[in-house]
Amino acid sequence: MENLFIPATPSSPEVDFRFDEHLLSLKGESYPENAAAFYGHVISALRQYLHQTEPPATITLNVALVYFNSSSTKMLFALFGALDEKAKTGTNIILNWHHDVEDDTIFEFGQELRDDFSNLQFHDQAHQH
Numbered sequence: 001m002e003n004l005f006i007p008a009t010p011s012s013p014e015v016d017f018r019f020d021e022h023l024l025s026l027k028g029e030s031y032p033e034n035a036a037a038f039y040g041h042v043i044s045a046l047r048q049y050l051h052q053t054e055p056p057a058t059i060t061l062n063v064a065l066v067y068f069n070s071s072s073t074k075m076l077f078a079l080f081g082a083l084d085e086k087a088k089t090g091t092n093i094i095l096n097w098h099h100d101v102e103d104d105t106i107f108e109f110g111q112e113l114r115d116d117f118s119n120l121q122f123h124d125q126a127h128q129h
Helices: 035-052 070-088 104-116
Strands: 004-006 014-018 023-030 058-068 092-100 121-127
Touching: 004 035, 014 035, 035 070, 058 070, 070 092, 070 104, 092 104, 104 121
Parallel strands: 023 058, 058 092, 092 121
Antiparallel strands: 004 014, 014 023
């Protein structure tokens, strides 16, 4: 399956899904004008990849978002939900949640993800900037 790379813009994150390495990354800010359109393609590619990947593959997701709006939040939940469903079937999925140590909003959102998607191996990664 072909890898997916979408460069960051001022309002959308960099998407670097290296399916061949089972390494998925999102970073930057996320408030695209049409979050459903932006993430729809990303989630579709992810679902196709997950359908084609059988356990015991380990998938690593690195998320380093510094801001996201409510429209992006809904789409991110769909993305994490797809990964959580795959993890239920026995695939090892690691979610590395990167945030600034002083950013309580991003930290707390990560804690919600940890609670809501309990099949993912959640790792909080606080960084000093």
